[in-house]
Amino acid sequence: xxxxxxxxxxxxxxxxxxxxxxxxxxxxxxxxxxxxxxxxxxxxxxxxxxxxxxxxxxxxxxxxxxxxxxxxxxxxxxxxxxxxxxxxxxxxxxxxxxxxxxxxxxxxxxxxxxxxxxxxxxxxxxxxxxxxxxxxxxxxxxxxxxxxxxxxxxxxxxxxxxxxxxxxxxxxxxxxxxxxxxxxxxxxxxxxxxxxxxxxxxxxxxxxxxxxxxxxxxxxxx
Amino acid sequence: xxxxxxxxxxxxxxxxxxxxxxxxxxxxxxxxxxxxxxxxxxxxxxxxxxxxxxxxxxxxxxxxxxxxxxxxxxxxxxxxxxxxxxxxxxxxxxxxxxxxxxxxxxxxxxxxxxxxxxxxxxxxxxxxxxxxxxxxxxxxxxxxxxxxxxxxxxxxxxxxxxxxxxxxxxxxxxxxxxxxxxxxxxxxxxxxxxxxxxxxxxxxxxxxxxxxxxxxxxxxxxxxxxxxxxxxxxxxxxxxxxxxxxxxxxxxxxxxxxxxxxxxxxxxxxxxxxxxxxxxxxxxxxxxxxxxxxxxxxxxxxxxxxxxxxxxxxxxxxxxxxxxxxxxxxxxxxxxxxxxxxxxxxxxxxxxxxxxxxxxxxxxxxxxxxxxxxxxxxxxxxxxxxxxxxxxxxxxxxxxxxxxxxxxxxxxxxxxxxxxxxxxxxxxxxxxxxxxxxxxxxxxxxxxxxxxxxxxxxxxxxxxxxxxxxxxxx
Numbered sequence: 049x050x051x052x053x054x055x056x057x058x059x060x061x062x063x064x065x066x067x068x069x070x071x072x073x074x075x076x077x078x079x080x081x082x083x084x085x086x087x088x089x090x091x092x093x094x095x096x097x098x099x100x101x102x103x104x105x106x107x108x109x110x111x112x113x114x115x116x117x118x119x120x121x122x123x124x125x126x127x128x129x130x131x132x133x134x135x136x137x138x139x140x141x142x143x144x145x146x147x148x149x150x151x152x153x154x155x156x157x158x159x160x161x162x163x164x165x166x167x168x169x170x171x172x173x174x175x176x177x178x179x180x181x182x183x184x185x186x187x188x189x190x191x192x193x194x195x196x197x198x199x200x201x202x203x204x205x206x207x208x209x210x211x212x213x214x215x216x217x218x219x220x221x222x223x224x225x226x227x228x229x230x231x232x233x234x235x236x237x238x239x240x241x242x243x244x245x246x247x248x249x250x251x252x253x254x255x256x257x258x259x260x261x262x263x264x265x266x267x268x269x270x
Numbered sequence: 271x272x273x274x275x276x277x278x279x280x281x282x283x284x285x286x287x288x289x290x291x292x293x294x295x296x297x298x299x300x301x302x303x304x305x306x307x308x309x310x311x312x313x314x315x316x317x318x319x320x321x322x323x324x325x326x327x328x329x330x331x332x333x334x335x336x337x338x339x340x341x342x343x344x345x346x347x348x349x350x351x352x353x354x355x356x357x358x359x360x361x362x363x364x365x366x367x368x369x370x371x372x373x374x375x376x377x378x379x380x381x382x383x384x385x386x387x388x389x390x391x392x393x394x395x396x397x398x399x400x401x402x403x404x405x406x407x408x409x410x411x412x413x414x415x416x417x418x419x420x421x422x423x424x425x426x427x428x429x430x431x432x433x434x435x436x437x438x439x440x441x442x443x444x445x446x447x448x449x450x451x452x453x454x455x456x457x458x459x460x461x462x463x464x465x466x467x468x469x470x471x472x473x474x475x476x477x478x479x480x481x482x483x484x485x486x487x488x489x490x491x492x493x494x495x496x497x498x499x500x501x502x503x504x505x506x507x508x509x510x511x512x513x514x515x516x517x518x519x520x521x522x523x524x525x526x527x528x529x530x531x532x533x534x535x536x537x538x539x540x541x542x543x544x545x546x547x548x549x550x551x552x553x554x555x556x557x558x559x560x561x562x563x564x565x566x567x568x569x570x571x572x573x574x575x576x577x578x579x580x581x582x583x584x585x586x587x588x589x590x591x592x593x594x595x596x597x598x599x600x601x602x603x604x605x606x607x608x609x610x611x612x613x614x615x616x617x618x619x620x621x622x623x624x625x626x627x628x629x630x631x632x633x634x635x636x637x638x639x640x641x642x643x644x645x646x647x648x649x650x651x652x653x654x655x656x657x658x659x660x661x662x663x664x665x666x667x668x669x670x671x672x673x674x675x676x677x678x679x680x681x682x683x684x685x686x687x688x689x690x691x692x693x694x695x696x697x698x699x700x701x702x703x704x705x706x707x708x709x710x711x712x713x714x715x716x717x718x719x720x721x722x723x724x725x726x727x728x729x730x731x732x733x734x735x736x737x738x739x740x741x742x743x744x
Contacts, residue, residue: 057538063545070552101534128537136638145610150541150574153548158613200616220560224551228617229567231657 049094049160049173050074054084054110055126056102060149064097067153071225072211080104088114093121094173095160098143100127100134108141115142122163126151152228154204161185177210178254178268191252201226202245209256209266218263295478299471307463311456318452319445326441326448330413334436335400337363338415341374342432347421352430354384370437373412377431389433392416396431410437477501481508492590493519522588529584533577540577544570572706579709582642586713589639590720597744598637599630600672601665607644608663611652618657626665631672632744635721640741643717643725646710647676647737653706654680654735671723671740679734688715688727714739 051068055061056079065075076091078084081104084096100107111123125138128149135146144163147156164173165185174183181190187203189196198206208217208225219238226241227233242264246256253268337360344355354376364372375385390405392414400415412435419430477500484498495512544567551563608624615622633640651661659679666673683691684698688711691698697708711727714737718725723741730736 057542060538060542060545063542063549066549067545067552070549128534128541136641145613148574148578149537150544150570153545154617155614158617162613162616200619218555220555221552224548229564229571231618 049164050076050091051160052076052078052084052087052091052093052096052121054078054081054096054102054107055099056080071153071157072207081107081110084110088119088121094164096121096123097147097156098123098125100125100138108137108143111138111142122160122167124156124159124163154225154228157204158200175210177213177266178252180249180252180254182206182210189248191249194251196248198248199244201241202248205241205245206248206266209264213266213268216259216262216265221263296471296475299474300467303467303470304460304463307460307467311460311463314459315449315452315456318455319449322445322448322452326444327413329444330436330438330441331400331402331415333363334413334415334434335402337361338400338417338432338434341376341434342417342419342430345376345419345421345430345432347423347428352378352383352421352423364434364436370440371410373407373435375431375433377433379428380431385433389435390414391431391433404438405435407435412436413438413441477504485511493522525584529581533581536577537574540570540574544574575706576709579646579713582646583709583713583716586639586642586716586720589636590716595634595636597632597634600633600640600674600741601626601629601631603637603641604644604663604665604674607641607648611648615652615661618652618655620652620655620657621660622652622663623660624663627667631665631667633672633741634744635723635741639717640721643714643739644674646714647674647739650710651676651678651680651735651737654678656680667743670743672743674739674741675736676739677730677734677736679730679732682729682733682735683727688725691727 051073053061053064053068053075055064055077058079061077061079065077068075076087076093078087081102084098087093088096098107098111102110107125111125114121114123122144123142124145124147125143126147126149127134127138138146144166145159147159161184173185174181176182179192182188183190184203184207187198187200189198189206204226205222208222222238222242223233227237242256242258249255253270255267255269257265257267259265340357340360340363344357344360346353346355361372364370373386373389375387375389376383377391388407390403390407390412392401392403394401396416396418398417398419400417402413402415404411404413406412414433414435416431416433419432420427421430422428477498481496481498481500481504485496493515495515496508498508500508547563547566547570551560551567554560554563604626605624608622612622648661648663655661655678661679662675662677664675664677666675686698690696691711693708693712697706711725714725717723718739718741721741723739725740726738728736728738
């Protein structure tokens with residue numbers, strides 16, 4: 049996905065960009081509303097991550113301006129204040145969702161996906177691998193014309209593999225992205241989800257391969 | 271109270287202010303009114319007594335004067351002799367006053383001629399009109415009247431003095447009977463004054479009682495100014511009270527702003543820490559480092575959650591003071607809340623099953639506060655649910671109340687009850703591995719109390735917990 053991050057705290061903006069890029073997203077950054085305006089004029093984005101308090105104005109006011117000028121890119125507001133009143137204001141002001149800092153990247157992705165799904169999605173998000181087609185918004189995998197629905201963790205697991213085919217992911221790496229840090233995860237949890245994903249891939253040329261002692265990778269048989 | 275100094279290890283206990291009560295306004299007022307009533311009763315008695323004496327004396331004087339005149343008129347000078355006619359009518363006239371004894375004396379030219387010659391003479395020589403005086407005589411006190419008549423005897427003018435005296439028993443009896451009635455009247459007046467002064471004191475002090483009741487009936491967070499109509503004299507007191515309430519509200523509102531600002535300043539750097547830690551975790555292979563980074567992320571989540579809930583708690587406390595009520599559709603609010611929790615629940619493959627009546631569910635309350643309560647209930651249910659479980663959210667109408675029931679398949683209450691769990695910063699004994707601040711249930715309970723609703727947690731059959739948040743319907 050292509051994100052526009054509008055956030056004035058430079059350190060936070062930099063690390064959020066790094067993290068989003070690690071997950072395979074493209075991110076542009078605007079430190080002010082003016083910079084954000086320039087970015088929007090130059091490129092199109094799947095989603096705007098908009099802070100409320102910015103040096104040159106209120107993000108909510110900016111959003112109202114965007115909506116009035118016909119710019120309907122989905123917007124997720126983020127704020128450190130988290131007061132109920134702020135949340136209501138943001139949603140009433142045309143935001144698609146609302147996140148409180150600090151946020152979990154997995155939650156951000158989940159919310160972004162939910163917003164895009166609600167908005168009808170963008171066609172270019174559909175990806176092909178070997179003989180299958182994957183639509184992350186509808187969480188469907190089409191194998192030889194047959195649609196198979198993925199559950200949330202299967203979907204995220206498949207996205208990780210699909211982001212870097214042939215690359216070996218260790219159990220820890222998968223764990224980091226699949227489970228919240230507040231959860232206690234048993235050792236075989238990853239095996240469970242890999243097993244389920246494999247069943248969904250049945251009959252396809254794509255398969256999840258166990259690399260003994262290292263982890264798993266997505267590969268395709270010729 | 272003992273003189274023992276408090277143990278230094280313990281913080282000083284908050285002391286309830288002790289008001290020193292000096293006397294009672296009501297008692298003072300009643301006593302003063304009664305003293306006034308007693309003085310008035312006494313004055314009434316004395317006034318009646320004096321005028322009764324005067325009236326009795328005047329009545330006796332009138333009869334005595336007339337009798338004396340009539341006696342004097344009965345003296346006839348016949349050449350050299352004098353004829354005294356003691357007409358019975360003269361004395362029967364005197365018996366009108368009662369069983370009083372009568373004495374008379376007639377002098378001619380300064381010489382006693384007849385009657386009781388030792389009867390006290392008048393202090394000065396009277397004229398043709400009777401002169402009245404009072405004098406003691408033979409163990410009695412007499413009321414006397416004296417008149418003089420000039421007559422010719424042997425060609426010489428001779429002055430005849432007629433003195434008539436009467437004991438005052440009849441007069442005293444009349445005066446006494448009037449006085450005893452006056453005393454009865456005074457006592458009656460005083461007795462009547464007792465309940466009247468009690469009523470007056472109650473009426474005067476009534477507004478004080480009403481203001482006290484209005485203030486003491488308020489909930490702990492009700493900081494509206496007192497707008498009772500009170501007498502002018504109580505105005506300054508109510509003004510001072512309202513001024514104090516206003517300052518207290520200001521202090522509370524500044525605290526809320528401060529917490530909001532503080533939350534902002536804490537959360538922004540925390541976000542950087544969290545994101546950086548997550549990046550470092552992604553890039554690290556070393557197990558020890560990874561474990562440390564995980565614990566960093568957990569702590570960051572814990573502190574940011576606490577910051578958020580402190581803010582929310584402050585908001586709830588602040589808003590309960592304002593009583594900002596409006597009618598809204600609880601169904602729509604709950605549906606939106608459930609909707610916003612879907613992505614979070616999805617991450618752990620928890621299904622949120624929501625059912626509500628098709629029609630709107632109108633409730634009266636502070637929308638923001640109730641939203642905060644619902645978020646906390648949903649957050650709790652999802653947080654404590656095991657992955658791939660189901661959380662059921664049902665909104666039902668029963669007995670004029672809108673009941674929101676949120677049931678999970680979590681680990682239950684761990685033997686604690688709601689009273690324990692809803693104490694600030696208190697968490698169940700079985701949740702050490704789940705991030706939380708211990709303020710969530712406190713917030714829900716405070717909102718329920720402030721909205722005239724109720725909140726209860728109960729164990730669910732087959733494991734888990736059901737939260738019941740009930741609000742009165744509009």
